Amino acid sequence: RKKRSFESRTSVTNHPLARKLFEIMSSKKTNLCVAADVTTSAELISLAEKVGPHICLLKTHIDILTDFSKETVESLKELAATHNFMLFEDRKFGDIGSTVASQYSGGAYNIVDWAELVTVHGLPGDGIIKGLMSAINGRPRGCVLVSEMSSSGALTSQEYVSGCCKIAENHTYFVIGFVSQSNVSSDPRFILLTPGVQLDKSVDGLGQQYVTPRAAVLERGADIIIVGRGIREAEDPEAAAIKYKEEAFSAYLERIEAQ
Numbered sequence: 085r086k087k088r089s090f091e092s093r094t095s096v097t098n099h100p101l102a103r104k105l106f107e108i109m110s111s112k113k114t115n116l117c118v119a120a121d122v123t124t125s126a127e128l129i130s131l132a133e134k135v136g137p138h139i140c141l142l143k144t145h146i147d148i149l150t151d152f153s154k155e156t157v158e159s160l161k162e163l164a165a166t167h168n169f170m171l172f173e174d175r176k177f178g179d180i181g182s183t184v185a186s187q188y189s190g191g192a193y194n195i196v197d198w199a200e201l202v203t204v205h206g207l208p209g210d211g212i213i214k215g216l217m218s219a220i221n222g223r224p225r226g227c228v229l230v231s232e233m234s235s236s237g238a239l240t241s242q243e244y245v246s247g248c249c250k251i252a253e254n255h256t257y258f259v260i261g262f263v264s265q266s267n268v269s270s271d272p273r274f275i276l277l278t279p280g281v282q283l284d285k286s287v288d289g290l291g292q293q294y295v296t297p298r299a300a301v302l303e304r305g306a307d308i309i310i311v312g313r314g315i316r317e318a319e320d321p322e323a324a325a326i327k328y329k330e331e332a333f334s335a336y337l338e339r340i341e342a343q
């Protein structure tokens with residue numbers, strides 16, 4: 085399954101956002117997601133402008149902004165439309181259905197209003213999916229289940245991973261893939277996103293562990309690599325984005341040609 089092209093996988097999924105993502109990846113020739121972990125709206129918009137042409141997804145942690153406003157998301161939405169990428173809020177929802185429904189559609193961030201995709205932990209069981217779904221009000225929305233983590237000592241056992249896969253299989257109208265560190269599913273509908281990717285470092289001193297874009301795609305089954313500091317902290321973030329994009333996409337091409 086990991087050898088199929090993104091293009092050919094477009095037709096195996098019924099989820100409009102999975103299809104949209106496969107199409108963006110094929111047409112822009114990028115399987116790079118940038119983790120935009122910055123603390124001001126100005127930095128966020130500036131980073132999105134620089135990396136926008138080179139990414140399929142912009143991953144945010146919207147709650148680390150010190151100056152969040154409606155204008156912030158309006159600008160992000162405009163950039164996403166201009167450069168053809170999707171907004172992906174890494175909220176890592178992890179509570180009971182009723183609570184996540186309020187966190188998704190309420191509060192200061194109203195995530196469901198602007199983020200097409202969000203991350204979700206499988207820990208609470210599938211009530212979390214039902215809770216999130218109850219807040220979408222007919223909008224096209226989807227989620228990625230965090231099945232494994234990149235940090236050292238992560239508690240995601242094999243049993244936990246297969247539990248996440250079951251939730252995904254039972255809720256394909258909402259779950260479009262996984263955050264993972266290995267080939268957690270052979271189902272071509274599911275998109276695997278792998279964080280913990282950097283070219284120059286192997287750890288960050290706070291538990292994060294890195295592999296190269298090539299290793300993520302060819303050894304860990306990543307469809308999409310997620311890169312934060314490797315790009316953000318580079319002298320020239322746009323040049324770094326191009327470099328990570330090219331490394332990850334050429335590894336992907338190698339993988340599909342190997343069939």
Ligand code: UP6
Nearest residue numbers: 119232233234235279280292311312313
């Ligand atoms: N992230 C991980 N590992 C996971 C899941 N998510 O690092 O298992 C997220 C982090 C951060 C990004 O929350 O936003 O991916 C990685 O950033 P970095 O490249 O700067 O380490």
